[in-house]
Amino acid sequence: MNNLDFFYQQPSPYSLGAAEKQQVLHSHLAALDAHHQQHCELYRRIASSQTAAGWFDQQVFLPVRLFKEYELKSVAQQDVFKVLTSSGTTSQQVSRIALDRETAAHQSKVLVKIMQHYLGVQRLPMLIIDHPSVVKDRLSFSARGAGILGLSTFGRDHTYALDDDMQINLERVQAFIAKHQGKPVFIFGFTFMVWQYFFQVLQQSGQQLDLAGSVLVHSGGWKKLIDIAVDNSVFKQVAFATCGIQRVHNFYGMVEQVGSIFVECSHGYLHAPDYADIDIVDARTMQKLPDGQQGLIAVSSVLPSSYPGHRLLTEDLGTVFGEDNCPCGLNGKYFHVHGRLPKAEVRGCSDTHAAEVKP
Ligand SMILES: [Zn+2]
Structure with missing residues (x-):
């Protein structure tokens, strides 16, 4: 139809x-x-x-x-x-x-068109800023888990940066970085998780990771971050200072309109796609x-x-x-x-x- x-x-x-x-x-x-x-x-x-x-x-x-x-x-x-x-x-x-x-097929197809615009057509090695149980535990299977699974199709060699206790598994992350050294990688996580359990922890412990050349995509709302006075420019500064990440794309979307998401451009604005x-x-x-x-x-x-x-x-x-x-x-x-x-x-x-x- x-x-x-x-x-x-x-x-x-x-x-x-x-x-x-x-x-x-x-x-x-x-x-x-x-x-x-x-x-x-x-x-x-x-x-x-x-x-x-x-x-x-x-x-x-x-x-x-x-x-x-x-x-x-x-x-x-x-x-x-x-x-x-x-x-x-x-x-x-x-x-x-x-x-x-039909609607499910359009959603996947449009999401692919939009994400490939930012990630390219090749599947990139993917670092997920979350813990592996978020997609395994069916009882607590959440919108977060569904979001990670949805975006996982755009990556390969999926590696979770956190352990189940929400601590960064540095050994695993360093091994991922070493394995894909010099190649672009795709990093994905929910905004608050990426900030709270990754960037802030790295910043406070003075650790630096070499993720230069990677593309960070994140979503999930700014509410919690605004409460602790973190805006998009601070988020990006810390992404660069701790990991050397220069390409950061937030996106705005909702479960009621999956697929036609609004992704942040290189100048920090969310954009409406053709759809x-x-x-x-x-x-x-x-x-x-x-x-x-x-x-x-x-x-x-x-x-x-x-x-x-x-x-x-x-x-x-x-x-x-x-x-x-x-x-x-x-x-x-x-x-x-x-x-x-x-x-x-x-x-x-x-x-x-x-x-x-x-x-
Ligand atoms: Zn723009």
């Missing part, structure tokens, strides 16, 4: 200029609006309620929270191939995203804000056809700085994420949604 050949034929995931992107994205998203209206009864009801849905530019953006409250899917149960879940401490905080084979877009909205008036103003992040993606996640209103705050004119040369809107909207300001509350949209 969801043909993305036009996007796949582009030479890079950042090819489309604003005018063309606007047109192509608009027609794909409009088709997805109609598709989900037709195949998801609950989506249709939410979309017709002015208060349950986020509305701007005459389009419906589902608050991401609704995926924690409702099972929103646009395929028959027998076509559900995989259910993605977000991290969360209680079942009420967990999003459940139903994928059919996705970002808008900044005033949380109170639901009006779209101009570039340079901070507001609520709304994300669009052409990938989700098995669940109505193609236009989402997040609870994150961000600022868009421009489109197609980032000094890095990539097309697409470029932006920063500042953190979460304070709880009290989240538009509406779950009780309201539950009361208005009886499943």
Whole structure:
């Protein structure tokens, strides 16, 4: 149903200029609006309620929270191939995203296109800044474990930098470095883990590792780091000082829109790929804000056809700085994420949604 050949034929995931992107994205998203209206009864009801849905530019953006409250899917149960879940401490905080084979295939394909843009087409030796049990222990199998497994397909010779007690296994890391000396390696971890259990430990003990020439990809939110006053530039300074790492790419993504992730460019901005877009909205008036103003992040993606996640209103705050004119040369809107909207300001509350949209 969801043909993305036009996007796949582009030479890079950042090819489309604003005018063309606007047109192509608009027609794909409009088709997805109609598709989900037709195949998801609950989506249709939410979309017709002015208060349950986020509305701007005459389009419906589902608050991401609704995926924690409702099972929103646009395929028959027998076509559900995989259910993605977000991290969360209680079942009420967990999003459940139903994928059919088509949506799952688009997610993997787009993730490959985007990651290869930064890592190249060859699988690089991969150093994972976490402990091996994070993907082994099925009982505590987490979004973190799923993220590591997802990204592992872009690496080879997977080596975990930490032991189960969260200490760096220096012997193992040094052996990995020696084995791949002079060759690019791919380092991946969740932002807080990389900071707390790797960079900070190295910094405090005065140890240095030779990971120059490697590419560090990290994700998972800045909230914990902002609490301890670490911003992106400090993070990068310490990456360089302790390990010689010069290429650092944070990425912004969510379980509700896996695949079309927003990766940080060489100039420190997150970029919208051809497959996705970002808008900044005033949380109170639901009006779209101009570039340079901070507001609520709304994300669009052409990938989700098995669940109505193609236009989402997040609870994150961000600022868009421009489109197609980032000094890095990539097309697409470029932006920063500042953190979460304070709880009290989240538009509406779950009780309201539950009361208005009886499943
Ligand atoms: Zn850029």
